[in-house]
Amino acid sequence: MGKVFEVRWHGRGGQGIVTAAKLLAVAAFHEGFKGVQSIPWIGAERRGAQIEAYNRISNEPILLHSQVYQPDVVIVADPSIILENNEAVIRGLKSGGLLLLNINNPNLLRFIQVPEGCSVYAVNATMICMDLNLEVAGLEILGVPMLGAFAKATGMISIRSLKEAFKESFTGTLFQKNFEAVEKAFTSTNKLPLKPDQYVSPIPPSRPVRIPEIHHWTDLPPVPVSTPSKGSIGKTGSWRTHRPVIDEEKCVKCLFCWMYCPEAAITVNSEGYPQIDYDYCKGCGICSTECPKEAIRMIVEERWEAT
Amino acid sequence: MSAKRAFRESPEEYVLPGNSACQGCGSTLALRWVLKALGKRTVIVNPASCGCVYVGLYPRTAVSVPYIQMAFAAAPSAASGIVGGLEAKGETDITVMCWAGDGGTVDIGVSSLSGSAERNTNYIYFCYDNEAYMNTGTQRSGSTPLGAWTTTTPRGKRENKKDMTLVMAMHRIPYAATACSSFPLDLYEKTKKAKTIKGMRYIHILAPCPPGWRFDTGLTVEIGRLAVQSGMWLLYEIENGVFHLSSPTKRLLENPEKRVPVKKYLEAQGRFRTISNEEVKLLQSFIDERWEKIAELEGKKIFF
Numbered sequence: 001m002g003k004v005f006e007v008r009w010h011g012r013g014g015q016g017i018v019t020a021a022k023l024l025a026v027a028a029f030h031e032g033f034k035g036v037q038s039i040p041w042i043g044a045e046r047r048g049a050q051i052e053a054y055n056r057i058s059n060e061p062i063l064l065h066s067q068v069y070q071p072d073v074v075i076v077a078d079p080s081i082i083l084e085n086n087e088a089v090i091r092g093l094k095s096g097g098l099l100l101l102n103i104n105n106p107n108l109l110r111f112i113q114v115p116e117g118c119s120v121y122a123v124n125a126t127m128i129c130m131d132l133n134l135e136v137a138g139l140e141i142l143g144v145p146m147l148g149a150f151a152k153a154t155g156m157i158s159i160r161s162l163k164e165a166f167k168e169s170f171t172g173t174l175f176q177k178n179f180e181a182v183e184k185a186f187t188s189t190n191k192l193p194l195k196p197d198q199y200v201s202p203i204p205p206s207r208p209v210r211i212p213e214i215h216h217w218t219d220l221p222p223v224p225v226s227t228p229s230k231g232s233i234g235k236t237g238s239w240r241t242h243r244p245v246i247d248e249e250k251c252v253k254c255l256f257c258w259m260y261c262p263e264a265a266i267t268v269n270s271e272g273y274p275q276i277d278y279d280y281c282k283g284c285g286i287c288s289t290e291c292p293k294e295a296i297r298m299i300v301e302e303r304w305e306a307t
Numbered sequence: 308m309s310a311k312r313a314f315r316e317s318p319e320e321y322v323l324p325g326n327s328a329c330q331g332c333g334s335t336l337a338l339r340w341v342l343k344a345l346g347k348r349t350v351i352v353n354p355a356s357c358g359c360v361y362v363g364l365y366p367r368t369a370v371s372v373p374y375i376q377m378a379f380a381a382a383p384s385a386a387s388g389i390v391g392g393l394e395a396k397g398e399t400d401i402t403v404m405c406w407a408g409d410g411g412t413v414d415i416g417v418s419s420l421s422g423s424a425e426r427n428t429n430y431i432y433f434c435y436d437n438e439a440y441m442n443t444g445t446q447r448s449g450s451t452p453l454g455a456w457t458t459t460t461p462r463g464k465r466e467n468k469k470d471m472t473l474v475m476a477m478h479r480i481p482y483a484a485t486a487c488s489s490f491p492l493d494l495y496e497k498t499k500k501a502k503t504i505k506g507m508r509y510i511h512i513l514a515p516c517p518p519g520w521r522f523d524t525g526l527t528v529e530i531g532r533l534a535v536q537s538g539m540w541l542l543y544e545i546e547n548g549v550f551h552l553s554s555p556t557k558r559l560l561e562n563p564e565k566r567v568p569v570k571k572y573l574e575a576q577g578r579f580r581t582i583s584n585e586e587v588k589l590l591q592s593f594i595d596e597r598w599e600k601i602a603e604l605e606g607k608k609i610f611f
Contacts, residue, residue, distance in 0.1 A: 049327065231323075284527070285524055
């Protein structure tokens with residue numbers, strides 16, 4: 001079997017990452033590669049939760065069907081993911097590999113670390129999606145422009161093959177809009193210069209957990225009982241793309257926001273004003289829609305400016 | 308009741324923040340208010356559903372009352388066992404409840420549910436209805452409405468929604484009701500009332516689902532409200548066979564001009580984008596006929 005080129009995508013549920021990985025596989029096939037794969041890794045399907053997807057591209061049929069542990073290219077479609085856990089994103093990335101980022105704020109750059117010998121390419125995919133109104137149910141489809149960036153950065157796949165792949169999946173204006181996003185991303189992808197201290201030694205790939213062998217019932221662990229705790233899956237505030245902000249001057253303490261919050265992330269302080277727990281608020285925007293006094297505004301999340 | 312009074316009455320949260328539910332999830336909002344009404348002395352049995360996921364992975368959980376995850380078809384059976392065990396121990400102040408999705412209720416769990424209703428087991432069954440198998444990525448269920456897109460009905464569903472509340476009420480259980488997560492205080496009051504009744508109680512909650520119904524996460528409450536205002540979803544109680552409309556629906560019965568055309572409800576959601584004009588008309592005439600029927604039934608005993 002010849003060299004297999006492996007890709008790992010990082011994104012959030014609802015951003016079209018799985019679809020983009022599928023389109024990449026189809027485009028690679030049109031390009032003439034004989035072995036192509038796209039594999040989604042979602043866990044439980046949750047909008048806003050982190051997901052991964054994988055691609056394998058080779059000149060010969062591929063017999064390996066596992067997740068990708070040592071990718072040649074890592075694509076990060078949502079900038080908040082690399083801020084949340086840089087190490088998880090670059091784990092297993094080969095020395096000499098590529099990191100492909102969606103960066104919508106230049107201030108973000110200084111937080112990025114890559115293994116030695118890797119190069120970093122960036123594109124403002126969020127802006128491209130917003131300009132073209134490439135959204136489904138309020139979420140930008142960031143996976144699509146990242147395909148254009150992939151074509152530019154790796155040179156493996158031509159725009160023409162991508163066009164053919166898109167033609168098979170979309171028709172009419174939908175095709176136009178999606179393909180325009182790819183073209184825009186292709187022309188605006190740039191290689192980023194990094195400072196020497198941003199290069200780190202490679203992070204070893206994660207391996208599947210081994211389950212200990214059990215020969216007798218006494219080897220079993222005690223009955224697993226979970227403990228109730230806030231943040232049972234971590235600080236879900238990182239899911240947020242928009243941040244609700246309460247204007248206390250307009251607030252009449254009706255507590256509608258507290259009542260309608262599905263996350264129970266709104267508490268009431270001693271003066272009777274609602275307060276948002278930004279550690280856990282997922283930024284759904286229900287409080288802002290339901291506030292009768294329009295005292296809650298949703299502003300674009302710029303978490304990194306505070307860090 | 309106002310939100311302020313509800314806060315004074317039940318400030319404690321039993322569904323903790325930082326769980327893995329989607330942004331703008333209608334069913335966590337409903338569970339939050341159900342548990343506010345039932346309080347700490349509650350045991351939840353949950354068949355496979357979104358609920359199983361947002362409650363969290365070992366070693367942590369997002370719900371601060373005992374919570375048992377059960378196989379898809381067996382939640383009412385497990386609840387019956389727990390009720391029996393608690394009775395044998397003489398624990399009378401503990402409420403046992405099932406928290407099941409629409410797939411686990413109207414399709415897969417219906418036989419054990421019907422059995423527990425026939426035995427009149429002393430527990431409350433909540434069905435949160437997001438109108439498809441949302442946990443696995445939107446597959447059609449018996450509860451999906453006519454014309455709705457799912458991954459298994461790409462051109463829209465051809466059949467009507469199963470009316471599970473009436474099916475359950477006709478088991479002659481002491482209490483059956485419908486609710487909607489967009490009216491949390493109505494749900495809170497109904498749950499409090501159900502808590503005081505002995506025997507099998509059934510509450511069917513419409514819980515809008517942003518990813519599956521294809522709308523912006525901020526509109527969860529608005530969409531549920533439109534479902535009630537258009538008459539697609541009726542809020543009522545059947546207590547010992549007597550049918551009563553709840554105030555949000557009753558207001559619409561008395562003031563027909565306040566009703567919203569069903570088209571407005573359908574247009575607000577991406578899942579109805581393939582619905583044909585004939586199907587919209589069909590749904591509207593179905594709703595209009597239902598308004599006439601419930602006007603006759605209001606306040607009357609419907610068991611016969």
